[in-house]
Amino acid sequence: MTKTITIDPVTRIEGHAKITIHLDDNGQVEDARFHVTEFRGFEKFCEGRSFWEMPGITARICGICPVSHLMASSKAGDAILGVNIPPTAAKLRRLMNWAQLVQSHALSFFHLSGPDLLLGMDSDPTKRNVMGLIDKFPDVARNGIRLRRFGQKVIEMLGGRSVHPAWTVAGGVREPLSDENRSKIRRMLPEALDITGLALDMLRDATDSFRDEEAMYGNFPSLYMGLVTPEGGLEHYDGLLRVVDSDGNVLEKGLAPARYREILGEAVEPWSYLKFPYYRPAAVREARGGRATEHYIAGMYRVGPLARLNVCDFAGTPRADAELREFRRLAPRGRPVANSFHYHYARLIEILYALERIAETVEDPSITEKRIRAHAEVNNMVGVGVSEAPRGTLFHEYHVNGDGILQKVNLIIATGQNNLAMNRTVKQIAQYHINDGKVSEGILNRIEHGIRLYDPCLSCSTHAVGQMPMVVEVYNAAGALVERVQRD
């Protein structure tokens, strides 16, 4: 008799979710699904508000990556105004976006995935957390805290506070960078760079212990999408959309981000609040009964650090480029790195890149200039803002009337774009580890780790309120629940 395993709640991620594992008559994994069980609906309740308010409203979708929403929302506002913001304002926004990348990636690597990587996937679950990390690796825990604090402090210096800073606005930013704060950032940088170097060494050492995970955790062909500079460099704030396939062929070389609807579709499934975005040109169309159906799974693509490093030609800073060359040795020449386990490595490379860019930017003589905001009224009825959040590409699209009141809002969040890949990863790990329907706590944790690779933020992707515990359920072939594991 077949059965289903459920992991509920999934731990060390942001939001609420569960995993169900469906077994066949022989106790082998037939299917596995990652269900997102929270819903909030920002898109709807923003209708009727002024677009000027949107950076402040959408930033409150999330306490971890509010800056990402500030960026995309402000850029959508720039488009509605029809302005090019002052160069210093653009540099300051980039500065905050890189700081956000550092703090968010540091949290993911050191505190959310660190316990698995350093204490072991099968270690005592009561110790497999930050406290366990402190017990065995206090220096690592301290480094993680200091690196994350670097990012938070830069955000605070620019925006006045680290969570939900009301700083970027349509047309630019509210406050310039002071000379005093520029000096403070300079002083903090060497330590942040040192910690990142140590983390890269630590990950390289740990990877030897995770050869199975390297081979089996999200290792499948897919498409990859991210922003690149016009020259093909790594980009997080502006630029063009690029899509490459699993052989490294460039499917979209540089699409203007505002045209994203031409290539992206959004599917829904009844068992999850999280939508399933897909790359439309790769979806398989089938005409049946006079209606065209799009089989969207063929359009699966990944976003985020791994995808960004796969789509760019180069990073553009010395140390990050050196690491990028090492990263590319993980895949056959010319092909993208297909294994999601390497999101960890990609995250650290992006931290390094962000720190190098921050170091460059604070030396720019124009960075403390005071001309930082363009003023205009509504000049366009539609505005699209796109930026790279830590977890991947973020789209905000606003439709307004002549008074700037929102008539329609569409948000496509990074985590949602990895939804198909997360489901595929869960299934792959479950199939590798579960035999005869026997599921240990260590196996459940491995399945959860498959989700953590993507560092999902379900509060953002469903625009939902709440924390993120996780549940795993196992169902037999008759659909009966035979096992349920829940963690708070």
Place this chain on the structure above:
Amino acid sequence: MIRNTVSGDILIIGIGNTLRRDDGAGWLFAEALAAHLRDAGLSVQLELHHQLTPEAALDAAELQPAAVVFVDASIAVDEPTLTPLLPDESAGAASHGLTPASLMTLMRRLYAVAAPGWLVQTPAEDFGHGEGLSAAAQRAMNSAVTIASLLISS
């Protein structure tokens, strides 16, 4: 007594979100408490957080506080309560959010700062979207002076 045992500042950490109705009571009560303690001649540092993150432990430890007072709104109390707080070695951090006890553990284990801690819980009944407190949460604000007296004398 705090007054006799401290050599540094009293650190008050308010936890909450002023856009979620009574959840904002943690901040408001913390501000009122800080004012009363300053009026009593104590040196007070005040920090306000939406939630306790790991780096908050580093920020707190760098202040070398003589005592830490956490203030948070709770549906579990009917009136403001003051409870001694001990570090919780068993507390695991499932996400980025820490409890006051686990933050104290981080301060102690990572930064060798073992300041005594208290938890002030203020009553809450409405965590919906919006600003302003419910009548019950607002009434409890009047107890800040009492809690300050308890902290000074107990």
